Amino acid sequence: MFSLLGKQAVITGAGSGIGQAIAALFARQGATVHIIELTAEAGQETAELIRQAGGTAHVYAADVSQSEPVQAAFQAIGRVDILVNNAGIAHVGNVENTAEADFDRVYGVNVKGAYHCLRAAVPGMRAQGGGVVLNLASIAAHVGLTDRFAYSVSKGAIFAMTLSVARDYLAAGIRCNSISPARVHTPFVDGFVAKNYPGQEEEIFDKLSKSQPIGRMGRPEEVAALALYLCSDEAAFITGCDYPLDGGFIKL
Ligand code: NAD
Numbered sequence: 001m002f003s004l005l006g007k008q009a010v011i012t013g014a015g016s017g018i019g020q021a022i023a024a025l026f027a028r029q030g031a032t033v034h035i036i037e038l039t040a041e042a043g044q045e046t047a048e049l050i051r052q053a054g055g056t057a058h059v060y061a062a063d064v065s066q067s068e069p070v071q072a073a074f075q076a077i078g079r080v081d082i083l084v085n086n087a088g089i090a091h092v093g094n095v096e097n098t099a100e101a102d103f104d105r106v107y108g109v110n111v112k113g114a115y116h117c118l119r120a121a122v123p124g125m126r127a128q129g130g131g132v133v134l135n136l137a138s139i140a141a142h143v144g145l146t147d148r149f150a151y152s153v154s155k156g157a158i159f160a161m162t163l164s165v166a167r168d169y170l171a172a173g174i175r176c177n178s179i180s181p182a183r184v185h186t187p188f189v190d191g192f193v194a195k196n197y198p199g200q201e202e203e204i205f206d207k208l209s210k211s212q213p214i215g216r217m218g219r220p221e222e223v224a225a226l227a228l229y230l231c232s233d234e235a236a237f238i239t240g241c242d243y244p245l246d247g248g249f250i251k252l
Helices: 017-028 040-052 067-077 100-128 149-168 187-196 201-210 220-231
Strands: 008-012 032-037 056-061 082-085 131-136 174-181 242-245
Touching: 008 017, 008 067, 008 100, 017 032, 017 040, 017 056, 017 082, 017 187, 017 220, 032 040, 032 067, 040 056, 056 067, 067 100, 082 100, 082 220, 100 131, 100 149, 100 174, 131 149, 131 220, 149 174, 174 220, 187 201, 220 242
Parallel strands: 008 032, 008 082, 032 056, 082 131, 131 174, 174 242
Antiparallel strands: none
């Protein structure tokens, strides 16, 4: 079950956290993994982990918010069976204290990043008769997290992008779904806490864990397991769906 043998999988932001866990699991299941990261160095650790485990991984340096480097990376990659739009950044602030430059930066990576990758990958998927896209949304898209205006807006756009792509390319055999995690313990969270709450890391970390109904943060591997299912042939009947992976955050 859940074999990705022979599949070419592109995962953006796979140098760290959730993307790294997805890349490692996809490689273990037989996929050739193509890592798109801000710099080649940022993708090396994941590529090495995969190679040491006997898998195949390639790294491409591209800022997903920029169209040209993304196009160049996909040209070098060639065939794409699976695209995981995972690269993302966060920002703290309500609408009044979100500067336009910050809004543009978050939107540029989280939304335009996914758009650029779709523009590069979809024509090939269509020509080859199908493919799978998985987007990383967030519970922020469902509940509008406090003081996360730009981030929530960007993830809401991902939510709609998933539906739009799923609808437009249903007949072309391209499935598109998203996962909405609650807080998952990754360098994304560590960096966020260190930057915004210096000196209070332990207290905030504890607060974040307790703010999840289940009493802890998620683990990258738990997101990767769902990602594997959604990108596998076993999920062939699933498209246009968002899957909260949230320890009960949205509903409990
Ligand atoms: P992370 O910060 O640990 O990893 C993100 C990776 O993306 C980094 O390696 C970074 O170098 C790369 N990246 C950032 N900007 C990039 C760009 N412009 N071009 C290419 N690569 C870029 O983050 P994570 O926690 O693993 O989050 C991954 C995704 O999951 C993000 O989209 C995030 O919004 C989403 N998410 C995370 C959480 C969480 O709690 N960790 C919760 C909900 C959703």
